[in-house]
Amino acid sequence: MSFRKVVRQSKFRHVFGQPVKNDQCYEDIRVSRVTWDSTFCAVNPKFLAVIVESSGGGAFLVLPLGKTGRVDKASPTVCGHTGPVLDIDWCPHNDEVIASGSEDCTVMVWQIPENGLASPLTEPVVVLEGHTKRVGIVTWHPTARNVLLSAGCDNVVLIWNVGTAEELYRLDTQHPDLIYNVCWNRNGSLFCSACKDKSVRIIDPRRGTLVAEREKAHEGARPMRAIFLADGKVFTTGFSRMSERQLALWDPGNLEEPMALQELDSSNGALLPFYDPDSSVVYVCGKGDSSIRYFEITDEPPYIHFLNTFTSKEPQRGMGSMPKRGLEVSKCEIARFYKLHERKCEPIVMTVPRKSDLFQDDLYPDTAGPEAALEAEEWVSGRDADPILISLREAYVPSKQRDLKVSRRNVLSDSRPTATPARPGAPTPAATTAMTTASGSLAGAGEARKLEEVMQELRALRALVKEQGERIGRLEEQLGRLENGDA
Incomplete structure (x- = not known):
């Protein structure tokens, strides 16, 4: 009796990848040559x-998305670090x-002008000093506003309140060796990390406790990566003892055995995973591939x-x-990647071809929007919240209208007076002035009432837009x- 192989149904089986036109x-970007397994690239709907590569310190280029073509050698950069930028x-x-995190042991936070850089940016809004070795991860x-995690080659993870420049949590006993990567879970109550000691750890940052650990998640000596999925599972990439590249899926409730383990090939570039929680698709890009x-x-x-x-x-x-x-x-379009070559950055568009011009609800469930669900203080006090979701149906409206509610919010808009940092991480004098001004601007009960009215x-407007x-x-x-003659 012959069994016919049943092909699994999935709307993502026919995802179509295509590089954009030249x-x-x-063009003409001198991508960093630093030997560090970071992505070297970050992108959002504006920049x-x-x-x-830069002489005399570390720099990164920030371009408005629409500014394609040849990048002028004299283009201004963000260049306040004294050592190469790593992440x-x-x-x-x-x-x-x-x-940004750098070899100069500092983390810096920058405010980019609305229309991009007109001149080199050397003054960060805030400088966070607490690491004793280079900072490779930021x-x-x-979901919580102004909360930033950094990890350094001192094997320490620091969590900061950027709005006050203070160190909130110092986790310096969990990792005995170099930290390869760190990833928050969906609501930011936990993070997972991959370490050079071959362990994957799940850590509660506010309690400073190790929730779960898997030693030798991948047995090879080359770099691993671990990321949280939306349902709380952990996806890892690494190498086998025979230097085969591997993918694995883990249930944090039982890390004894992986739920799934797949061998890919025997290339030697670290695998960088990118996860889309809306479609449950993981895109895996190897460095040098x-x-x-x-x-x-799936379940x-x-x-x-x-x-x-x-x-x-x-x-x-x-x-x-x-x-x-x-x-x-x-x-x-269900994903877009920005691939760095030696001298250029090439967008690659992933689409699911459809005949209809209508909004495709099944491809675009509500997704994380730009509104923070919590303030830093609420998160510190023990609260958790999932991302605030937005409908992408509104994306048919010009994007300017979607950006409005965040474009004027300063990194430091903060309703309390600025606290004096209790630990290292003092901001520059200019930043302190900016912070105090921003912090004082919302003081007073009358202002709070006005703010509540605006909210x-x-x-009400959001509800109306959703209804429409x-x-x-x-x-x-x-x-x-x-049109199809069905009715």
Whole structure:
């Protein structure tokens, strides 16, 4: 009796990757040659940031997304670090704020002018000093405003309140060796880390406790990565003892055995995973590879389902991934990567081809928006909150309207007077003045009342927009049925 193999149904089986035309690339960028396994690239709906080679210190380039083509050698950079920049990360709650970690042992937070840099930016809004060795990892809290995590080659993880420049938590006993990467879970109550001692750890930063640990998650000696998925599982990339590259999926409740383990190939570049919580697709990019493989993670065995590989000619030096709210939904774009070559940055668009011009609800569930769900103080006090979601149906409206509510929010807009830092991490005098001004501006009960009124109005408007969006959706469906002769 013969069994026919059943092909698994998935709307992402036909994800189609395509590089953009040459004139849509960013040419003549001297990408950093630092031997550090960071992505070297960070992107959001307004700006592209790339760590570049620079004489006399560390620098990164920030370009408005639309400024494609050849990048002038004299283009201004963000250049306040005295050593090479190793990692950069855009703030998820303000598209004009970016953090950087450097070999000079500091973390700096920068406010980028609304229209991009007109001259070199040398004054950070805040300097965070607490590491004794180079800082290779910076990553913002996903839901609490102004909370930033940094990890250094001193094997220490620090968590900062950027609004007050104070060190909130110092985790200096959990990692006995170099930390390869750190990733927050969806609500920012925990983070996972991959370490040179081959262990993957899940840590509660506020209690400073180790929640779970898996030794030898991958047995090879080369760098690993660990990321949290939306359902709390952990996805890792690493190497086997025979130097085969591997992917694994773990249940934090039982780290004895991986739920799934797949061997990929025997290349030696570290695998950088990029995860889309809306579609449960993980895109895996190897440093030095010329391909992006993508996998769908599901609840049924074998859990990790290979979808396809996008391949191009040139190897990648680094990679950036656009947040969902920066994609073109009218073109059924479900991901966009910014691939770094030796001398350029090439956007790669991932689409699910559809015949209909209507908004594709199944491809675009509500996604994390730019509004913070918590203030730093609320998170410190023990509260957790999931990301505030937005509908991408509104993306048909010009993006300017979506950005308005965040574009004027300063990194330091803060309703309390600035606290004097209790530990190292004092800001520059200019930053202190800016912080005090920003902090004082919301003081007083009258102001708080006004703010509450504005928030109520905003909530009412949001509800109205959602209602209208649903109505438009229904009308579009009716129109589609009429056009197809169904009604």
